[in-house]
Amino acid sequence: MKSLLRLSVLLAIFLFAPQVSHGQFLKKLTKKAKAKIEQEAENRSEKRVNDKIDEEFDKAEDAIDGKEKDSTAKGSEQKGNQSGSTENGTETSDSQRQKGPNVVWSKFDFIPGDTVIFEDGPSIDEENGEFPSRWDLVKGQVEIANIDGENVMMFIDGNPTIVPYLKNSKEDYLPEVFTIEFDFYKPVNGNRISVSLFDDKNQKDAPSAMYMDIGSGRVAEKLAGVNGEMPGIDHTNSDDARWIHISIAFTKGKLKVYMDDTRLINIPHYSGNPSGLTLQAYWADLGEDKAFYFKNIRIAKGGVKYYDRVLSEGKIIVNGIKFDVNKATLKAESMGPINKIFQLMQKQPDLNFSVEGHTDSDGSETSNMTLSKARGKTVMDKLIEMGIAPNRLKSDGFGESKPIDNNSTPEGKANNRRVEFVKF
Structure with a gap:
C-alpha cells in the first residue's frame, strides 16, 4: 500500500513536469521497478522487496526535482x-x-482505555439468526452469524444501523476520555460503513457530534455544523475483502482515528462533544454477497499515563493486550500498549517488571492458570525480542484467582482479562 501511495504521488508530479518526457520516463521507471522486484522476490522477504521499491521511487522523486543524492x-x-x-x-x-526486531504494528501508538464500559464479541451464547441482544436497531436488518467458528454481527439489508443497548442511552454515555475499537469485514465491492459518535436512536438532538465514513478506498470525517469533508488516507480498496481493525481515541477534545496500523485522523482541538456510538453499513446486501460483518466492539474509559501508574500503584494494569481465543498468541493491535511499555523501560533503565497474565472465569481453573502463565511469558518474550534485557523481566500468571471486576457481565470479564506489569 505504501508503494501504491508513492506511485500516486509520482504520477501527480509527472503531470506538472513538462520538461520530462512523461511516457518515456514512466515506461523506464515501471520497467526498472518491475525488474528489481522480480530479481529481489526470489531470495528476499516481501518486506525487503517493498523497501527496494520505496528506494527506487525515492530516487525517481529526486531525479524529477533535479536533486542528485x-x-x-x-x-x-x-x-x-x-x-x-x-x-x-x-x-x-x-x-x-x-x-x-520482528514486531507487527511496531509504530502503532493507540492505547486502549483502562476500564471497559461496553463489550460485545458477540458472545458464543448468542443464537444464530437472531438480532444481537446487546444492541438496539435503528433501521435495516442485522443478525448473528457464525464465521470461522466465532459469532459476528451480520449487516444484511437496507443500510442497517445499530446502537448499543444501554439503560442510560439517552444521556451522554461517553466519558471525556475514552477509546472505541471494533473489527469489520468489508466485502468485495462493498460500499462503506459509517461510525457516528452519537446515538442515532436516542440522541437525535445531540448538539455537536461527528461521524466518519470508512471504505470505498477512503476515510472521511464530517463534523456537525461544518459543510464538506476532510479526507483521510486512502487505505482500503473497493476490490478488497478483508477484516479491518478500527481504533478511536478521544482525550478531552483530542481525537485520533486509526485503521489497522495507520493513524488516519488527528484533531488536536475538536470542539464537539461525542456522546454515544452508532454503527451503519451502507447498501449492505446479503443476496449480492455484500453483507458486512462486525465483531469485537469495545468502549473503554481512559486513564492515567503508564509511568504515573507505576509511581502511584507500583504496577500497570493493561486490558488492551489481546490474544487469540484460548491461546497465548498476540493479536496485532496489542502492540500499542506493548510499545508504550517498551519505551517506558528504555527511558527508565532502573524499572523492572514482572509480566503477569490474568483471565476471566470462563473455562476450568487449571486451564486458565496455564493460559495466563503462557500469556505472561509471551508478552515478556516480545519485550525481550524488542531489545529489553532479559534480567529486567520475569513472567507469571494467576488465572482467574485475582479478579478486579465481577465475572457476571461481558464488561467485567473484559476487565479481568488483563496483563499486569508489576514493578520489582
Whole structure:
C-alpha cells in the first residue's frame, strides 16, 4: 500500500513536469521497478522487496526535482541510523537493529482505555439468526452469524444501523476520555460503513457530534455544523475483502482515528462533544454477497499515563493486550500498549517488571492458570525480542484467582482479562 501511495504521488508530479518526457520516463521507471522486484522476490522477504521499491521511487522523486543524492552522505546517514534513534524516539543498538526486531504494528501508538464500559464479541451464547441482544436497531436488518467458528454481527439489508443497548442511552454515555475499537469485514465491492459518535436512536438532538465514513478506498470525517469533508488516507480498496481493525481515541477534545496500523485522523482541538456510538453499513446486501460483518466492539474509559501508574500503584494494569481465543498468541493491535511499555523501560533503565497474565472465569481453573502463565511469558518474550534485557523481566500468571471486576457481565470479564506489569 505504501508503494501504491508513492506511485500516486509520482504520477501527480509527472503531470506538472513538462520538461520530462512523461511516457518515456514512466515506461523506464515501471520497467526498472518491475525488474528489481522480480530479481529481489526470489531470495528476499516481501518486506525487503517493498523497501527496494520505496528506494527506487525515492530516487525517481529526486531525479524529477533535479536533486542528485550524494552516495557518501547517504552511506554516512545509513551508518548513523544503525545506532541512532527510532521514529518512536527510542535508542537502538547495532545488534538490535540487525536482528529486527520482528514486531507487527511496531509504530502503532493507540492505547486502549483502562476500564471497559461496553463489550460485545458477540458472545458464543448468542443464537444464530437472531438480532444481537446487546444492541438496539435503528433501521435495516442485522443478525448473528457464525464465521470461522466465532459469532459476528451480520449487516444484511437496507443500510442497517445499530446502537448499543444501554439503560442510560439517552444521556451522554461517553466519558471525556475514552477509546472505541471494533473489527469489520468489508466485502468485495462493498460500499462503506459509517461510525457516528452519537446515538442515532436516542440522541437525535445531540448538539455537536461527528461521524466518519470508512471504505470505498477512503476515510472521511464530517463534523456537525461544518459543510464538506476532510479526507483521510486512502487505505482500503473497493476490490478488497478483508477484516479491518478500527481504533478511536478521544482525550478531552483530542481525537485520533486509526485503521489497522495507520493513524488516519488527528484533531488536536475538536470542539464537539461525542456522546454515544452508532454503527451503519451502507447498501449492505446479503443476496449480492455484500453483507458486512462486525465483531469485537469495545468502549473503554481512559486513564492515567503508564509511568504515573507505576509511581502511584507500583504496577500497570493493561486490558488492551489481546490474544487469540484460548491461546497465548498476540493479536496485532496489542502492540500499542506493548510499545508504550517498551519505551517506558528504555527511558527508565532502573524499572523492572514482572509480566503477569490474568483471565476471566470462563473455562476450568487449571486451564486458565496455564493460559495466563503462557500469556505472561509471551508478552515478556516480545519485550525481550524488542531489545529489553532479559534480567529486567520475569513472567507469571494467576488465572482467574485475582479478579478486579465481577465475572457476571461481558464488561467485567473484559476487565479481568488483563496483563499486569508489576514493578520489582
